[in-house]
Amino acid sequence: MPSRPGLDRASIVEAAGRLADEAGLDRLTLSGLAGRLGVRTPSLYNHIDGLDGLRRELALSGIQELNRHLQRAAIGKESDKALESMLHAYRVFAHERPGVYEAILRAPNPDSMRMQEASNAILDTVLTVLEPYGLTREDSIHTVRAFRAIGHGFVSLEASGVFVGMDLATDDSFRRLIFVFLRGLKSLNKIELT
Amino acid sequence: MPSRPGLDRASIVEAAGRLADEAGLDRLTLSGLAGRLGVRTPSLYNHIDGLDGLRRELALSGIQELNRHLQRAAIGKESDKALESMLHAYRVFAHERPGVYEAILRAPNPDSMRMQEASNAILDTVLTVLEPYGLTREDSIHTVRAFRAIGHGFVSLEASGVFVGMDLATDDSFRRLIFVFLRGLKSLNKIELT
DNA sequence: TTGACGAACTAAATATATTAGTTTATAGTT
DNA sequence: AACTATAAACTAATATATTTAGTTCGTCAA
Numbered sequence: 222m223p224s225r226p227g228l229d230r231a232s233i234v235e236a237a238g239r240l241a242d243e244a245g246l247d248r249l250t251l252s253g254l255a256g257r258l259g260v261r262t263p264s265l266y267n268h269i270d271g272l273d274g275l276r277r278e279l280a281l282s283g284i285q286e287l288n289r290h291l292q293r294a295a296i297g298k299e300s301d302k303a304l305e306s307m308l309h310a311y312r313v314f315a316h317e318r319p320g321v322y323e324a325i326l327r328a329p330n331p332d333s334m335r336m337q338e339a340s341n342a343i344l345d346t347v348l349t350v351l352e353p354y355g356l357t358r359e360d361s362i363h364t365v366r367a368f369r370a371i372g373h374g375f376v377s378l379e380a381s382g383v384f385v386g387m388d389l390a391t392d393d394s395f396r397r398l399i400f401v402f403l404r405g406l407k408s409l410n411k412i413e414l415t
Numbered sequence: 416m417p418s419r420p421g422l423d424r425a426s427i428v429e430a431a432g433r434l435a436d437e438a439g440l441d442r443l444t445l446s447g448l449a450g451r452l453g454v455r456t457p458s459l460y461n462h463i464d465g466l467d468g469l470r471r472e473l474a475l476s477g478i479q480e481l482n483r484h485l486q487r488a489a490i491g492k493e494s495d496k497a498l499e500s501m502l503h504a505y506r507v508f509a510h511e512r513p514g515v516y517e518a519i520l521r522a523p524n525p526d527s528m529r530m531q532e533a534s535n536a537i538l539d540t541v542l543t544v545l546e547p548y549g550l551t552r553e554d555s556i557h558t559v560r561a562f563r564a565i566g567h568g569f570v571s572l573e574a575s576g577v578f579v580g581m582d583l584a585t586d587d588s589f590r591r592l593i594f595v596f597l598r599g600l601k602s603l604n605k606i607e608l609t
Numbered sequence: 610t611t612g613a614c615g616a617a618c619t620a621a622a623t624a625t626a627t628t629a630g631t632t633t634a635t636a637g638t639t
Numbered sequence: 640a641a642c643t644a645t646a647a648a649c650t651a652a653t654a655t656a657t658t659t660a661g662t663t664c665g666t667c668a669a
Binding site: 247326327328340359362363366370371373374375378381383384394397398400401403404405406408 | 441520521522534553556557560561563564565566567568569571572575577578583585587588591592594595596597598599600601602603
Binding site for chain 4: 618619631
Protein backbone atom coordinates (compact mmCIF):
# COMPACT_ATOMS: atom_id res chain seq x y z
CA MET A 222 0.00 0.00 0.00
CA PRO A 223 2.85 2.51 0.30
CA SER A 224 2.68 5.06 -2.44
CA ARG A 225 6.33 5.75 -2.98
CA PRO A 226 8.77 2.97 -2.27
CA GLY A 227 10.62 5.09 0.24
CA LEU A 228 10.75 4.79 3.98
CA ASP A 229 9.11 2.54 6.45
CA ARG A 230 9.31 2.26 10.18
CA ALA A 231 11.65 -0.70 10.23
CA SER A 232 14.28 0.84 7.98
CA ILE A 233 14.11 4.11 9.90
CA VAL A 234 14.68 2.38 13.21
CA GLU A 235 17.49 0.35 11.72
CA ALA A 236 19.24 3.43 10.39
CA ALA A 237 18.68 5.14 13.71
CA GLY A 238 20.36 2.23 15.43
CA ARG A 239 23.42 2.47 13.24
CA LEU A 240 23.60 6.22 13.77
CA ALA A 241 23.28 5.85 17.54
CA ASP A 242 25.99 3.19 17.56
CA GLU A 243 28.36 5.42 15.66
CA ALA A 244 27.77 8.73 17.35
CA GLY A 245 26.08 8.01 20.66
CA LEU A 246 22.41 8.15 21.46
CA ASP A 247 22.15 11.85 22.14
CA ARG A 248 23.72 12.69 18.85
CA LEU A 249 20.95 10.80 17.17
CA THR A 250 18.88 13.67 15.79
CA LEU A 251 15.91 13.59 13.47
CA SER A 252 17.60 15.96 11.06
CA GLY A 253 20.78 13.91 10.99
CA LEU A 254 18.78 10.76 10.45
CA ALA A 255 16.66 12.34 7.72
CA GLY A 256 19.80 13.57 6.00
CA ARG A 257 21.30 10.12 5.98
CA LEU A 258 18.06 8.65 4.63
CA GLY A 259 17.84 11.26 1.91
CA VAL A 260 14.56 12.80 3.02
CA ARG A 261 13.47 15.96 4.79
CA THR A 262 13.02 15.88 8.54
CA PRO A 263 9.22 16.17 8.70
CA SER A 264 8.84 13.15 6.44
CA LEU A 265 9.91 10.98 9.33
CA TYR A 266 6.77 11.95 11.19
CA ASN A 267 4.75 9.84 8.78
CA HIS A 268 6.33 6.76 10.30
CA ILE A 269 7.39 7.57 13.83
CA ASP A 270 6.03 9.66 16.65
CA GLY A 271 8.72 12.29 16.89
CA LEU A 272 12.11 11.93 18.50
CA ASP A 273 10.78 10.33 21.65
CA GLY A 274 8.79 7.87 19.57
CA LEU A 275 11.89 6.98 17.61
CA ARG A 276 13.81 6.39 20.82
CA ARG A 277 11.03 4.15 22.06
CA GLU A 278 11.05 2.11 18.85
CA LEU A 279 14.79 1.84 19.03
CA ALA A 280 14.64 0.64 22.61
CA LEU A 281 11.98 -1.89 21.76
CA SER A 282 13.79 -3.41 18.81
CA GLY A 283 16.96 -3.37 20.91
CA ILE A 284 15.34 -5.40 23.68
CA GLN A 285 14.13 -7.93 21.14
CA GLU A 286 17.56 -8.19 19.56
CA LEU A 287 19.17 -8.59 22.97
CA ASN A 288 16.74 -11.35 23.81
CA ARG A 289 17.60 -13.21 20.61
CA HIS A 290 21.29 -13.00 21.50
CA LEU A 291 20.65 -14.32 24.98
CA GLN A 292 18.60 -17.21 23.65
CA ARG A 293 21.22 -18.13 21.10
CA ALA A 294 23.89 -18.08 23.80
CA ALA A 295 21.99 -20.60 25.89
CA ILE A 296 21.38 -23.15 23.15
CA GLY A 297 22.90 -26.51 23.99
CA LYS A 298 24.08 -25.45 27.43
CA GLU A 299 22.68 -25.85 30.88
CA SER A 300 22.84 -24.34 34.35
CA ASP A 301 26.09 -22.56 35.16
CA LYS A 302 27.44 -22.92 31.65
CA ALA A 303 24.31 -21.41 30.18
CA LEU A 304 24.23 -18.49 32.59
CA GLU A 305 27.87 -17.78 31.99
CA SER A 306 27.43 -17.89 28.25
CA MET A 307 24.45 -15.58 28.43
CA LEU A 308 26.28 -13.04 30.52
CA HIS A 309 29.09 -13.00 27.99
CA ALA A 310 26.56 -12.59 25.21
CA TYR A 311 24.99 -9.73 27.12
CA ARG A 312 28.34 -8.00 27.29
CA VAL A 313 29.15 -8.63 23.64
CA PHE A 314 25.82 -7.16 22.60
CA ALA A 315 26.40 -4.02 24.62
CA HIS A 316 29.85 -3.64 23.11
CA GLU A 317 28.72 -4.14 19.55
CA ARG A 318 25.63 -1.99 19.73
CA PRO A 319 26.45 0.73 22.24
CA GLY A 320 23.89 3.21 20.95
CA VAL A 321 21.09 0.67 20.85
CA TYR A 322 22.01 -0.57 24.29
CA GLU A 323 21.91 2.99 25.57
CA ALA A 324 18.48 3.39 24.03
CA ILE A 325 17.22 0.36 25.94
CA LEU A 326 18.19 1.94 29.22
CA ARG A 327 17.10 5.45 28.54
CA ALA A 328 13.78 4.54 27.00
CA PRO A 329 11.16 7.18 27.63
CA ASN A 330 7.97 5.71 29.15
CA PRO A 331 9.28 2.19 29.57
CA ASP A 332 5.91 1.21 31.03
CA SER A 333 4.21 0.77 27.69
CA MET A 334 2.52 -2.48 26.76
CA ARG A 335 4.91 -3.54 24.02
CA MET A 336 7.91 -2.70 26.16
CA GLN A 337 6.53 -4.80 28.99
CA GLU A 338 6.09 -7.73 26.67
CA ALA A 339 9.59 -7.48 25.28
CA SER A 340 10.98 -7.18 28.78
CA ASN A 341 9.02 -10.19 29.92
CA ALA A 342 10.41 -12.17 27.01
CA ILE A 343 13.90 -11.67 28.43
CA LEU A 344 12.58 -12.65 31.83
CA ASP A 345 11.23 -15.88 30.35
CA THR A 346 14.49 -16.62 28.61
CA VAL A 347 16.43 -16.44 31.82
CA LEU A 348 13.74 -18.21 33.83
CA THR A 349 13.93 -21.14 31.44
CA VAL A 350 17.65 -21.46 31.98
CA LEU A 351 17.13 -21.31 35.72
CA GLU A 352 14.72 -24.26 35.77
CA PRO A 353 17.31 -26.97 36.57
CA TYR A 354 18.25 -25.08 39.73
CA GLY A 355 14.91 -26.00 41.25
CA LEU A 356 14.28 -22.63 42.80
CA THR A 357 10.92 -21.38 43.97
CA ARG A 358 9.23 -18.94 41.63
CA GLU A 359 10.10 -16.07 43.95
CA ASP A 360 13.71 -17.06 44.17
CA SER A 361 13.87 -17.44 40.41
CA ILE A 362 12.73 -13.88 39.90
CA HIS A 363 15.19 -12.62 42.48
CA THR A 364 17.86 -14.48 40.58
CA VAL A 365 16.84 -13.06 37.21
CA ARG A 366 17.06 -9.60 38.72
CA ALA A 367 20.51 -10.39 40.03
CA PHE A 368 21.50 -11.75 36.64
CA ARG A 369 20.44 -8.62 34.86
CA ALA A 370 21.93 -6.32 37.49
CA ILE A 371 25.28 -8.00 37.13
CA GLY A 372 25.29 -8.00 33.35
CA HIS A 373 24.03 -4.52 33.02
CA GLY A 374 26.01 -3.07 35.87
CA PHE A 375 29.33 -4.28 34.66
CA VAL A 376 28.76 -3.48 31.03
CA SER A 377 27.44 -0.04 31.68
CA LEU A 378 30.20 0.99 34.06
CA GLU A 379 32.68 -0.32 31.56
CA ALA A 380 31.05 1.75 28.82
CA SER A 381 31.00 4.88 30.97
CA GLY A 382 34.74 4.65 31.44
CA VAL A 383 34.70 4.12 35.20
CA PHE A 384 37.19 1.27 34.91
CA VAL A 385 39.74 2.95 32.69
CA GLY A 386 41.96 4.32 35.42
CA MET A 387 43.06 1.01 36.83
CA ASP A 388 44.98 -0.95 34.27
CA LEU A 389 43.63 -4.38 34.91
CA ALA A 390 41.94 -6.42 32.25
CA THR A 391 38.20 -5.90 32.38
CA ASP A 392 37.74 -9.34 30.81
CA ASP A 393 39.20 -10.92 33.91
CA SER A 394 37.07 -8.78 36.17
CA PHE A 395 33.95 -9.86 34.36
CA ARG A 396 34.87 -13.52 34.41
CA ARG A 397 35.53 -13.26 38.10
CA LEU A 398 32.26 -11.50 38.75
CA ILE A 399 30.39 -14.29 36.98
CA PHE A 400 32.26 -16.84 39.02
CA VAL A 401 31.40 -15.09 42.27
CA PHE A 402 27.76 -14.88 41.23
CA LEU A 403 27.50 -18.58 40.40
CA ARG A 404 29.27 -19.55 43.58
CA GLY A 405 26.98 -17.32 45.58
CA LEU A 406 23.96 -18.93 44.00
CA LYS A 407 25.17 -22.36 44.98
CA SER A 408 25.82 -21.47 48.58
CA LEU A 409 22.41 -19.86 48.71
CA ASN A 410 20.90 -23.16 47.69
CA LYS A 411 22.75 -25.01 50.41
CA ILE A 412 21.49 -22.60 53.00
CA GLU A 413 17.92 -22.94 51.96
CA LEU A 414 18.20 -26.71 52.20
CA THR A 415 19.31 -26.58 55.81
CA MET B 416 36.04 39.31 44.37
CA PRO B 417 32.75 38.76 42.56
CA SER B 418 31.30 42.08 41.50
CA ARG B 419 27.62 41.40 42.04
CA PRO B 420 26.66 39.03 44.81
CA GLY B 421 24.78 36.84 42.37
CA LEU B 422 25.76 33.51 40.97
CA ASP B 423 28.73 31.33 41.45
CA ARG B 424 29.64 27.93 40.15
CA ALA B 425 28.69 26.04 43.28
CA SER B 426 25.20 27.45 43.54
CA ILE B 427 24.58 26.90 39.85
CA VAL B 428 25.59 23.27 40.08
CA GLU B 429 23.49 22.84 43.18
CA ALA B 430 20.40 24.27 41.50
CA ALA B 431 21.11 22.16 38.43
CA GLY B 432 21.20 19.09 40.65
CA ARG B 433 17.82 19.88 42.14
CA LEU B 434 16.37 20.53 38.71
CA ALA B 435 17.78 17.28 37.33
CA ASP B 436 16.39 15.37 40.30
CA GLU B 437 12.94 16.80 39.76
CA ALA B 438 12.63 16.60 36.00
CA GLY B 439 15.26 14.17 34.79
CA LEU B 440 18.69 14.94 33.42
CA ASP B 441 17.70 15.61 29.86
CA ARG B 442 15.12 18.12 30.93
CA LEU B 443 17.87 20.07 32.61
CA THR B 444 18.25 22.98 30.19
CA LEU B 445 20.29 26.13 30.51
CA SER B 446 17.24 28.30 29.93
CA GLY B 447 15.22 26.46 32.52
CA LEU B 448 18.05 26.72 34.98
CA ALA B 449 18.60 30.40 34.26
CA GLY B 450 14.90 31.03 34.71
CA ARG B 451 14.89 29.41 38.09
CA LEU B 452 17.97 31.35 39.14
CA GLY B 453 16.46 34.63 37.98
CA VAL B 454 19.08 35.44 35.36
CA ARG B 455 19.31 35.33 31.58
CA THR B 456 20.68 32.25 29.93
CA PRO B 457 23.98 33.67 28.67
CA SER B 458 24.90 34.82 32.16
CA LEU B 459 25.53 31.21 33.08
CA TYR B 460 28.42 31.13 30.65
CA ASN B 461 30.41 33.32 33.03
CA HIS B 462 30.59 30.42 35.43
CA ILE B 463 30.24 27.22 33.47
CA ASP B 464 31.38 25.96 30.11
CA GLY B 465 28.05 25.55 28.41
CA LEU B 466 25.60 22.71 28.88
CA ASP B 467 28.22 20.01 28.58
CA GLY B 468 30.39 21.81 31.11
CA LEU B 469 27.45 22.01 33.49
CA ARG B 470 26.82 18.30 33.11
CA ARG B 471 30.46 17.59 33.85
CA GLU B 472 30.39 19.73 36.98
CA LEU B 473 27.20 18.03 38.08
CA ALA B 474 28.73 14.60 37.56
CA LEU B 475 31.84 15.59 39.45
CA SER B 476 30.05 16.96 42.48
CA GLY B 477 27.78 13.93 42.35
CA ILE B 478 30.68 11.51 42.52
CA GLN B 479 32.07 13.38 45.49
CA GLU B 480 28.73 13.36 47.24
CA LEU B 481 28.32 9.64 46.55
CA ASN B 482 31.75 8.99 47.97
CA ARG B 483 30.89 10.84 51.16
CA HIS B 484 27.75 8.73 51.52
CA LEU B 485 29.72 5.52 51.04
CA GLN B 486 32.31 6.56 53.59
CA ARG B 487 29.68 7.49 56.13
CA ALA B 488 27.98 4.12 55.62
CA ALA B 489 31.17 2.24 56.43
CA ILE B 490 31.99 4.05 59.65
CA GLY B 491 32.14 1.69 62.59
CA LYS B 492 31.58 -1.41 60.50
CA GLU B 493 33.86 -3.99 59.02
CA SER B 494 34.01 -6.61 56.28
CA ASP B 495 30.64 -7.98 55.20
CA LYS B 496 28.69 -5.57 57.36
CA ALA B 497 30.52 -2.62 55.90
CA LEU B 498 30.07 -3.78 52.29
CA GLU B 499 26.42 -4.42 52.85
CA SER B 500 25.90 -1.05 54.44
CA MET B 501 27.73 0.66 51.60
CA LEU B 502 25.64 -1.05 48.96
CA HIS B 503 22.49 0.08 50.71
CA ALA B 504 23.87 3.60 50.91
CA TYR B 505 24.64 3.44 47.21
CA ARG B 506 21.06 2.56 46.48
CA VAL B 507 19.65 5.20 48.77
CA PHE B 508 21.78 7.84 47.12
CA ALA B 509 20.58 6.84 43.66
CA HIS B 510 16.98 6.95 44.85
CA GLU B 511 17.27 10.31 46.53
CA ARG B 512 19.23 12.04 43.80
CA PRO B 513 18.14 10.38 40.56
CA GLY B 514 19.12 13.25 38.31
CA VAL B 515 22.54 13.64 39.88
CA TYR B 516 23.09 9.91 39.73
CA GLU B 517 22.16 9.94 36.06
CA ALA B 518 24.66 12.75 35.51
CA ILE B 519 27.42 10.64 37.03
CA LEU B 520 26.84 7.91 34.48
CA ARG B 521 26.29 10.05 31.45
CA ALA B 522 29.16 12.38 32.08
CA PRO B 523 30.66 13.69 28.84
CA ASN B 524 34.42 13.15 28.70
CA PRO B 525 34.73 11.15 31.88
CA ASP B 526 38.46 10.89 31.27
CA SER B 527 39.29 14.30 32.67
CA MET B 528 41.77 14.73 35.47
CA ARG B 529 39.33 15.84 38.15
CA MET B 530 36.89 13.09 37.25
CA GLN B 531 39.66 10.50 37.52
CA GLU B 532 40.57 11.77 40.95
CA ALA B 533 37.00 11.70 42.19
CA SER B 534 36.56 8.23 40.79
CA ASN B 535 39.74 7.04 42.42
CA ALA B 536 38.52 8.40 45.73
CA ILE B 537 35.60 5.98 45.57
CA LEU B 538 38.00 3.22 44.63
CA ASP B 539 40.06 4.01 47.72
CA THR B 540 37.00 4.04 49.93
CA VAL B 541 36.03 0.54 48.89
CA LEU B 542 39.61 -0.72 48.88
CA THR B 543 39.96 0.36 52.48
CA VAL B 544 36.91 -1.63 53.47
CA LEU B 545 38.27 -4.66 51.62
CA GLU B 546 41.54 -4.69 53.55
CA PRO B 547 40.50 -7.22 56.21
CA TYR B 548 39.75 -9.74 53.46
CA GLY B 549 43.45 -10.06 52.76
CA LEU B 550 43.10 -10.09 49.01
CA THR B 551 45.90 -9.43 46.58
CA ARG B 552 45.87 -5.98 45.04
CA GLU B 553 44.57 -7.45 41.79
CA ASP B 554 41.79 -9.32 43.45
CA SER B 555 40.87 -6.24 45.42
CA ILE B 556 40.40 -4.25 42.25
CA HIS B 557 38.37 -7.03 40.69
CA THR B 558 36.22 -6.99 43.78
CA VAL B 559 35.75 -3.24 43.73
CA ARG B 560 34.59 -3.54 40.15
CA ALA B 561 32.16 -6.25 41.13
CA PHE B 562 30.95 -4.12 44.02
CA ARG B 563 30.24 -1.19 41.79
CA ALA B 564 28.71 -3.31 39.05
CA ILE B 565 26.28 -4.83 41.50
CA GLY B 566 25.33 -1.56 43.13
CA HIS B 567 25.02 0.32 39.91
CA GLY B 568 23.42 -2.46 37.93
CA PHE B 569 20.63 -3.07 40.36
CA VAL B 570 19.92 0.56 41.04
CA SER B 571 19.94 1.58 37.45
CA LEU B 572 17.68 -1.23 36.24
CA GLU B 573 15.35 -0.40 39.07
CA ALA B 574 15.30 3.23 38.02
CA SER B 575 14.69 2.38 34.38
CA GLY B 576 11.58 0.47 35.34
CA VAL B 577 12.75 -2.96 34.21
CA PHE B 578 11.58 -4.53 37.45
CA VAL B 579 8.12 -3.04 37.58
CA GLY B 580 6.27 -5.82 35.80
CA MET B 581 6.90 -8.52 38.33
CA ASP B 582 5.32 -7.66 41.63
CA LEU B 583 8.01 -8.79 43.98
CA ALA B 584 9.64 -6.47 46.47
CA THR B 585 12.80 -4.98 45.00
CA ASP B 586 14.13 -4.50 48.53
CA ASP B 587 14.22 -8.26 48.96
CA SER B 588 15.87 -8.75 45.60
CA PHE B 589 18.60 -6.31 46.51
CA ARG B 590 19.20 -7.85 49.89
CA ARG B 591 19.43 -11.25 48.26
CA LEU B 592 21.84 -10.00 45.63
CA ILE B 593 24.11 -8.62 48.33
CA PHE B 594 23.95 -11.91 50.13
CA VAL B 595 24.87 -13.85 47.02
CA PHE B 596 27.75 -11.49 46.38
CA LEU B 597 29.20 -11.81 49.86
CA ARG B 598 28.80 -15.59 49.79
CA GLY B 599 30.50 -15.73 46.43
CA LEU B 600 33.40 -13.69 47.73
CA LYS B 601 33.88 -16.10 50.60
CA SER B 602 33.88 -19.20 48.47
CA LEU B 603 36.35 -17.48 46.15
CA ASN B 604 38.68 -17.06 49.07
CA LYS B 605 38.42 -20.71 49.96
CA ILE B 606 39.30 -21.74 46.45
CA GLU B 607 42.35 -19.57 46.36
CA LEU B 608 43.59 -21.10 49.58
CA THR B 609 43.49 -24.61 48.20
C1' DT C 610 -9.40 7.04 -16.53
C1' DT C 611 -10.26 8.62 -12.25
C1' DG C 612 -10.41 9.20 -7.43
C1' DA C 613 -8.75 8.17 -2.83
C1' DC C 614 -4.89 7.65 0.08
C1' DG C 615 -0.78 8.27 2.03
C1' DA C 616 4.03 9.68 1.69
C1' DA C 617 6.96 13.29 1.15
C1' DC C 618 7.24 18.07 0.63
C1' DT C 619 7.50 23.42 1.88
C1' DA C 620 6.75 26.87 5.21
C1' DA C 621 6.66 28.40 9.61
C1' DA C 622 6.55 28.40 14.84
C1' DT C 623 9.00 27.24 18.93
C1' DA C 624 12.73 26.10 21.82
C1' DT C 625 17.46 25.82 22.93
C1' DA C 626 22.42 26.55 22.91
C1' DT C 627 25.90 29.51 21.91
C1' DT C 628 28.73 33.72 20.56
C1' DA C 629 29.72 38.71 20.30
C1' DG C 630 29.73 42.78 22.09
C1' DT C 631 27.88 46.17 25.69
C1' DT C 632 26.67 47.86 30.21
C1' DT C 633 27.39 48.26 34.97
C1' DA C 634 28.19 47.28 39.75
C1' DT C 635 31.79 46.56 42.90
C1' DA C 636 36.65 46.17 44.89
C1' DG C 637 40.90 47.97 45.34
C1' DT C 638 43.93 51.87 44.50
C1' DT C 639 45.29 56.45 44.22
C1' DA D 640 36.51 60.61 47.58
C1' DA D 641 37.21 59.88 42.88
C1' DC D 642 39.09 56.52 39.56
C1' DT D 643 39.93 52.46 37.23
C1' DA D 644 40.14 47.69 36.27
C1' DT D 645 37.52 43.60 36.39
C1' DA D 646 34.17 40.45 36.05
C1' DA D 647 29.28 39.56 36.03
C1' DA D 648 25.15 40.19 33.87
C1' DC D 649 22.92 42.03 30.03
C1' DT D 650 20.97 42.60 24.94
C1' DA D 651 21.15 41.12 20.35
C1' DA D 652 21.84 37.88 17.03
C1' DT D 653 22.89 33.22 14.94
C1' DA D 654 22.55 28.37 14.34
C1' DT D 655 20.49 24.07 15.01
C1' DA D 656 16.47 21.03 16.30
C1' DT D 657 11.90 19.63 16.98
C1' DT D 658 7.42 19.92 15.73
C1' DT D 659 2.92 21.35 13.42
C1' DA D 660 0.04 22.83 9.45
C1' DG D 661 -1.06 22.60 5.16
C1' DT D 662 0.20 21.31 0.17
C1' DT D 663 1.69 18.43 -3.72
C1' DC D 664 1.89 14.39 -6.10
C1' DG D 665 2.74 9.54 -7.16
C1' DT D 666 0.56 5.02 -6.99
C1' DC D 667 -2.98 1.64 -6.37
C1' DA D 668 -7.72 0.08 -6.97
C1' DA D 669 -12.17 0.65 -8.80
